[in-house]
Amino acid sequence: MRSLIVGMLALGALESASGRTRDASQYTGASEIRRESRGSFQFIDPGTNHPITVWFCRSRAIAAETRIVFVMHGSESQTARQACDIAAPYIQTHNVVVLAPQFAEEFYPSDGYVFGNMVDIEGRLLAKSVWVSSTIERLFDEVRREIDLTHAEYDIVGFSGGAQFVHRLTLFVPEARFRRAVAASAARYAVPSWSEKFPFGLANGPIDRTALAAAFSRDFVVILGSQDVTDRERDPASNAQGSSRFARGLRFFAMALDQSASVGVPLRWRLRIVPGVDHSPVPMVRAALEQLDK
Numbered sequence: 001m002r003s004l005i006v007g008m009l010a011l012g013a014l015e016s017a018s019g020r021t022r023d024a025s026q027y028t029g030a031s032e033i034r035r036e037s038r039g040s041f042q043f044i045d046p047g048t049n050h051p052i053t054v055w056f057c058r059s060r061a062i063a064a065e066t067r068i069v070f071v072m073h074g075s076e077s078q079t080a081r082q083a084c085d086i087a088a089p090y091i092q093t094h095n096v097v098v099l100a101p102q103f104a105e106e107f108y109p110s111d112g113y114v115f116g117n118m119v120d121i122e123g124r125l126l127a128k129s130v131w132v133s134s135t136i137e138r139l140f141d142e143v144r145r146e147i148d149l150t151h152a153e154y155d156i157v158g159f160s161g162g163a164q165f166v167h168r169l170t171l172f173v174p175e176a177r178f179r180r181a182v183a184a185s186a187a188r189y190a191v192p193s194w195s196e197k198f199p200f201g202l203a204n205g206p207i208d209r210t211a212l213a214a215a216f217s218r219d220f221v222v223i224l225g226s227q228d229v230t231d232r233e234r235d236p237a238s239n240a241q242g243s244s245r246f247a248r249g250l251r252f253f254a255m256a257l258d259q260s261a262s263v264g265v266p267l268r269w270r271l272r273i274v275p276g277v278d279h280s281p282v283p284m285v286r287a288a289l290e291q292l293d294k
Contacts, residue, residue, distance in 0.1 A: 030146035033058060033097060038084055043101070043139055047129045048117075050107040054139065055100040057084035059091055068143060068154040069292065070136060071100045071285065072162030075114055078102070079281070086282055090289040097147070101139060103132060114164035114188075115199050118172065118206070123199075125206060132165060133173040140177065153179040157288040159281050160185050167222070167252075168199070170269075172206055174214035182288040184223040185279055187231065187245050188238045189252040192259040200237045213265045216256070220269045221291045224249040225277035225284055245279065 032041045038057040045052055059066065071087060073080035083100030084091075091098060103113040110121070116132045119125055128134060140154050156178050158166035163186035170181050171190055191201050192212065198205030202212065229244040242248035253271045260267035272291065277283045 030054070030143045032056075033143065033147050034062070040081070043142060045135045045138060047134050047138060048107070050104075050135075052135065052139070053080070053102040053104075055081050055083055055102065056097060057087065057091055058097040059095050062097065062147060062149075063095070064148060064150045065095065066147075066149055067094070067096045067151050068140060068149065069096050069098050069289070070140075070154060070156040071098055071289075072156065072158035072165055073100060073102065074159055074281070075161030075164075077104050077108075077113070082281075083285075086285045087289060089286065097143065097149075099139070099143065101136070108132075114161040116165050116168045116172070118168070119199055125198075125204075128206075131173070133169045133176055136169075137177060153177050155180050155182075155292050157182040157184065157285065157292070158186075159285045159288065160187060160279065164188055167220075170218055170220045171202075171212075171215050174207070174211055174218060178218075180219040180221070180292055182221045182223060182291045184284045184288040185225055185228055185245055186222075186249065186252075188234070189241060189248060191241065191252055192256050200241070209263055212259070213263050216260045216263070216265050216267050216269065218268060221272060221288075222249055222253050222269065223272045223274060223284065223288055223291065225279065226273050226275045227278040230278075 029041055030043070032039055033056055037060065040053055040055045043052045043054050071083040073083065080100040080102035084098060087098045108117060113132060117126065118131050143149070154177060156166055163183035166181050167183040167186055168190050169176055171192065190199055193201045194203055195201065197203045224246050226246065228246045231244050242251050256269055257267055274284065274287045
């Protein structure tokens with residue numbers, strides 16, 4: 001936790017020093033990406049009517065073939081604004097627009113965002129139109145339309161709470177239009193097991209075995225820091241998955257291997273371990289971005 005706080009404070013200092021970030025209220029929409037290489041805009045999600053602040057940064061020039069990369073923030077939504085500082089080295093060497101949508105606690109309280117806004121506070125499944133995955137898909141279409149991009153797929157990475165969302169996107173929305181998804185340092189998982197209840201497992205969830213097989217065929221990478229072995233006290237369902245983020249991630253991937261064999265399909269997912277790194281956002285997000293080229 002200390003390394004996370006230090007990392008975020010350092011990123012905030014970088015942002016202040018850059019002097020480039022403006023308040024999202026100054027902008028009218030995604031067309032701002034054409035005028036500025038870095039900033040933010042407001043996206044009113046038509047599925048939920050929630051205002052979403054979207055922080056962005058891009059390569060020096062954009063063209064029709066420029067790719068979109070989503071960087072999903074952790075459980076504290078204000079960390080979305082640091083995404084471009086972390087992604088700066090990647091932007092310098094790639095033709096991309098990085099989008100970091102901020103899912104404010106006001107509209108996505110408690111575990112709303114990390115669970116993808118798939119369930120209400122009673123654990124009941126919500127309509128797919130309000131899921132965070134649907135918001136991402138609509139935002140993708142909005143940006144493509146506003147700045148005339150041609151790629152029909154996006155890449156998406158998430159760290160910590162964002163990784164909780166990204167792996168659920170992969171599992172429960174196998175038709176999502178991502179090319180590659182990367183989940184780095186998730187604290188909790190929806191394990192691929194029919195004996196564990198959704199949103200921590202598959203039982204009573206939104207997919208069947210056919211959809212699970214489709215999910216296993218997606219291009220998905222799980223990244224763990226080898227030293228991410230300490231964690232705060234969590235709820236019993238989370239603690240049952242393992243004693244640390246590292247242990248839970250290993251268990252999640254092992255269960256995916258077992259379940260893919262059970263349903264008779266190869267697992268396309270990959271596991272990568274970053275040696276010597278704890279729950280630090282900068283090295284883990286950069287490692288996740290590097291996976292987009294592998």
